[in-house]
Amino acid sequence: MGPGRATRVLVGAAAFVVVCIGIRLAEPILVPLLLAAFVAVASSPIVLGLVRRRVPVVLAVLSAVLVHVALLGAFGFALGSSFRGFQARLPEYQQAFAQQAAWLDRWLAEHGLTAGKAGIADVLPRTALDLLVDLLGRVATLVSSGVLLLIVVVFMLFEAVGLRLKLERMVQRPEAREAIRSAAREVNVYLLVKTASSVATGLILGGWCALWGVDFPVLWGLLAFCLNYIPTLGSIIAAVPPILLALLQLGPGPMLGVASGYLVFNVAIGQVIEPRLLGRALGLSPLVVIVSVVFWGWLLGPIGALLSAPLTMVVKIWTTYTEDARWLGIALGPAREGLRDVPARISVPPHASAESSVPPLGGRAAGSSVPPGS
Numbered sequence: 158m159g160p161g162r163a164t165r166v167l168v169g170a171a172a173f174v175v176v177c178i179g180i181r182l183a184e185p186i187l188v189p190l191l192l193a194a195f196v197a198v199a200s201s202p203i204v205l206g207l208v209r210r211r212v213p214v215v216l217a218v219l220s221a222v223l224v225h226v227a228l229l230g231a232f233g234f235a236l237g238s239s240f241r242g243f244q245a246r247l248p249e250y251q252q253a254f255a256q257q258a259a260w261l262d263r264w265l266a267e268h269g270l271t272a273g274k275a276g277i278a279d280v281l282p283r284t285a286l287d288l289l290v291d292l293l294g295r296v297a298t299l300v301s302s303g304v305l306l307l308i309v310v311v312f313m314l315f316e317a318v319g320l321r322l323k324l325e326r327m328v329q330r331p332e333a334r335e336a337i338r339s340a341a342r343e344v345n346v347y348l349l350v351k352t353a354s355s356v357a358t359g360l361i362l363g364g365w366c367a368l369w370g371v372d373f374p375v376l377w378g379l380l381a382f383c384l385n386y387i388p389t390l391g392s393i394i395a396a397v398p399p400i401l402l403a404l405l406q407l408g409p410g411p412m413l414g415v416a417s418g419y420l421v422f423n424v425a426i427g428q429v430i431e432p433r434l435l436g437r438a439l440g441l442s443p444l445v446v447i448v449s450v451v452f453w454g455w456l457l458g459p460i461g462a463l464l465s466a467p468l469t470m471v472v473k474i475w476t477t478y479t480e481d482a483r484w485l486g487i488a489l490g491p492a493r494e495g496l497r498d499v500p501a502r503i504s505v506p507p508h509a510s511a512e513s514s515v516p517p518l519g520g521r522a523a524g525s526s527v528p529p530g531s
Contacts, residue, residue, distance in 0.1 A: 180456055188460045193306050195467060197313035198341065199348040200225070204314050218314045225307060232379070239376035246372070253405040340474040344467050350434045351466075354426050355385040358392075361426075362399075365418040369411050371403050385427075386463045388446045392423040441469060445489050 180187060200221045207217035363378020371377065377399040384391035396419040404412040441449070449469040454462035461468075469489065477486030 177456060184457055188457055189306055189309065191457070191464060191468070192460055193309035193313060195344075195348060195464060196225070196306065197310050197317060198344055199352070200310065200314060201317045202345060204317060208318055214315065214318050217318075218311060221314060222307060222311055225310065229307070235375055236379050239373050239379070243373050243376055250402065250405060254401070257405060340471055343474060344470060347435065347467055347470060350431065351386060354431050354434070355382045358382060358385045358422065358426050361422050362395075362419060365422065366399050366403075366415065369403060369415050369418075370407060371399055371411075371415060372406060373402075383463070386466075387450055388466050389427070389443075390447070390450050391462075392419075392427060396420075396423070441466065441473065441489060445469065 203221050203224075204214075204217045207220060208214055212220075359378040359382030362381040363374045366377045367374035377395075380398065381392070381395040384395040387394070396416070400412055400416045400419065403415040446466060446469075449465040450462050453465040453468055457464070473486050473489040475486075476482040476484075476489070479486075
């Protein structure tokens with residue numbers, strides 16, 4: 158590595174650290190803006206479709222907002238009522254949890270597996286259930302701030318109507334505009350499929366808990382719906398509270414039945430159905446998906462974990478179409494894409510066909526008459 162390249166690497170690393178610090182400091186502002194941006198991206202096809210059918214812009218935006226208000230109201234009412242009921246019975250669950258943990262603590266002590274003053278009975282009741290209450294409280298706080306979120310979404314949807322004209326004026330190069338459109342399309346597809354699969358996951362798992370007689374099945378269905386947006390880790394976290402409650406309320410046998418249902422349905426939806434519907438829209442390495450959840454969760458909190466996949470997709474698409482940062486786009490994608498897709502993007506001109514890939518921003522496609530600096 159030459160001195161010039163080493164300097165660029167160090168400057169890039171320093172800039173990355175500075176940007177991360179700035180994002181963490183601006184978290185209270187960035188989180189609602191990012192959430193509103195992704196809601197607007199998911200809603201924009203509805204608004205643009207109505208506008209293309211000669212529906213006035215105000216009515217198109219109002220229709221999308223009314224849909225969001227109805228969904229948010231129903232979600233908030235169901236979550237609030239279930240959460241209040243769960244909090245009312247929380248002391249009862251904590252007592253049952255303490256009894257189960259005390260038995261386990263005694264069994265471990267009889268076999269010489271417990272050491273120290275604080276046993277499992279002292280730790281588990283204060284951690285697992287308290288963490289669950291904290292998690293549900295964060296979700297309830299997010300729902301309560303939905304009014305401000307909807308206001309920001311309204312203005313973003315009004316801007317989305319004229320975004321195409323602004324994009325053509327701001328970005329002169331056709332391949333750059335196509336890269337931005339490709340990013341928007343992939344994020345739209347991901348959000349649509351992920352929302353549909355999250356709704357299915359919440360309905361199925363909530364019904365499964367109700368079938369076994371677990372208390373508050375609506376709450377566990379809503380929790381599964383929310384956490385399904387977090388790739389891989391979300392379904393695991395959503396399964397823990399109802400499984401523990403089934404153990405406390407019904408015993409080991411029903412607990413295994415509830416756990417087996419969560420395992421089967423999450424694997425079927427997350428590993429079989431979602432990949433078939435998404436196709437290559439996600440285009441992220443499995444390791445990158447896990448690391449992105451940790452990274453964005455550390456940077457932006459729980460909302461960052463929820464938005465980790467689409468945020469990482471935006472970074473991947475941007476770097477893939479950037480000459481100097483294409484290596485990062487290849488690293489973020491799966492190995493098969495790194496071997497096949499990037500050469501196609503480099504060699505195929507932007508006007509070759511509607512199905513061809515787009516050349517990088519920093520270079521010129523073969524056969525193109527547009528100079529690199531135009």
